[in-house]
Amino acid sequence: MTEPSYLSLHRSGELIKRAEMLNELLYSCNICPKDCNVNRVENNIAACYSGYLPIVSSYCVHHGEEPVLSGCSEEENDHGIGNIFFGNCNLRCVYCQNYEISQNHKSEIKNEVSIERLAEIMLEHQSKNVNAIGLVSPTHFVPQIVSALVIAAENGLRLPLVYNTNSYDSVEVLILLDGIIDIYLPDLKYSDNEYGYKFSKVKDYATHAKNAILEMYRQIGSKLVLENGILQRGLVIRHLILPNDFAGSRETLKFISELDKNISISLMSQFYPVHKALEIELLSRNIREREYEKVFDLMEEFGLENGFMQEFESESYYRPDFNDRTEPFKR
Numbered sequence: 285m286t287e288p289s290y291l292s293l294h295r296s297g298e299l300i301k302r303a304e305m306l307n308e309l310l311y312s313c314n315i316c317p318k319d320c321n322v323n324r325v326e327n328n329i330a331a332c333y334s335g336y337l338p339i340v341s342s343y344c345v346h347h348g349e350e351p352v353l354s355g356c357s358e359e360e361n362d363h364g365i366g367n368i369f370f371g372n373c374n375l376r377c378v379y380c381q382n383y384e385i386s387q388n389h390k391s392e393i394k395n396e397v398s399i400e401r402l403a404e405i406m407l408e409h410q411s412k413n414v415n416a417i418g419l420v421s422p423t424h425f426v427p428q429i430v431s432a433l434v435i436a437a438e439n440g441l442r443l444p445l446v447y448n449t450n451s452y453d454s455v456e457v458l459i460l461l462d463g464i465i466d467i468y469l470p471d472l473k474y475s476d477n478e479y480g481y482k483f484s485k486v487k488d489y490a491t492h493a494k495n496a497i498l499e500m501y502r503q504i505g506s507k508l509v510l511e512n513g514i515l516q517r518g519l520v521i522r523h524l525i526l527p528n529d530f531a532g533s534r535e536t537l538k539f540i541s542e543l544d545k546n547i548s549i550s551l552m553s554q555f556y557p558v559h560k561a562l563e564i565e566l567l568s569r570n571i572r573e574r575e576y577e578k579v580f581d582l583m584e585e586f587g588l589e590n591g592f593m594q595e596f597e598s599e600s601y602y603r604p605d606f607n608d609r610t611e612p613f614k615r
């Protein structure tokens with residue numbers, strides 16, 4: 285089995301140094317591009333409504349991610365991915381499907397766990413024979429995750445980490461993750477800052493997300509390293525098709541194709557109106573089949589052949605319900 289990269293950093297002592305360097309950033313927090321400059325070590329709270337300890341809103345084995353992550357029954361690697369859902373978020377997407385844990389700020393802060401407990405959760409997942417550890421919405425807790433990883437690696441963790449992010453990440457922080465994260469799973473939500481502001485409430489989403497993806501690509505490239513059909517190392521960019529093309533699919537796919545046509549894309553059709561999108565007329569419907577086909581045609585036009593596509597009807601089976609924290613995704 286391929287060894288995850290962080291183990292060699294752990295043996296050399298570099299992993300603990302990275303954890304220390306990342307922790308330093310929490311004293312005047314610039315962990316993400318919001319640059320709030322609050323002291324999170326003293327539990328001062330700003331845009332992501334998160335203090336020092338990591339908020340774990342849910343953790344579960346998830347079988348609904350891309351087949352190279354979750355596995356599939358035909359290939360007998362259907363072990364799922366051990367997802368850890370971090371609570372609160374540095375974005376405020378009006379259509380967030382995880383809004384119960386990402387924007388229910390005051391309530392989710394009650395789900396803080398110690399760094400040691402986060403390490404235990406990683407090891408608990410490994411004991412269930414999952415394919416990888418999935419860090420879902422990890423951006424605002426990167427220092428705490430790396431500190432927990434030091435403990436987990438010491439205690440036998442040897443699964444790759446999947447960094448499943450909205451991509452509103454700081455390049456400086458991503459540089460400190462080089463050699464720690466083997467699988468990047470970033471969203472590219474909008475090609476235009478205007479819609480990022482309108483629907484996710486940050487003024488510069490497209491600018492920062494593109495820079496973050498350039499850094500992930502610098503670290504990992506476009507090659508997917510698979511073992512028994514399961515991803516061990518690679519970059520897969522997710523693009524959620526939005527109604528009325530608010531995601532700017534043409535420009536988004538053009539950007540990716542100009543970077544490298546071999547990059548794997550996960551084209552997602554699972555949008556359904558939820559949360560505040562229900563009150564926004566132009567977002568208050570599912571995507572149409574024609575919208576889906578148009579983006580599919582764009583993939584062909586830009587020569588993007590690698591990746592995964594959700595079926596058009598997929599919205600009905602990707603609906604999480606975080607009222608059930610132990611099994612939010614029903615199979």
Ligand code: SF4
Pocket residue numbers: 313314315316317318319320321322329330331332333334374423424
């Ligand atoms: S991680 Fe949170 S506190 Fe830190 S800069 Fe981002 S939004 Fe602000």
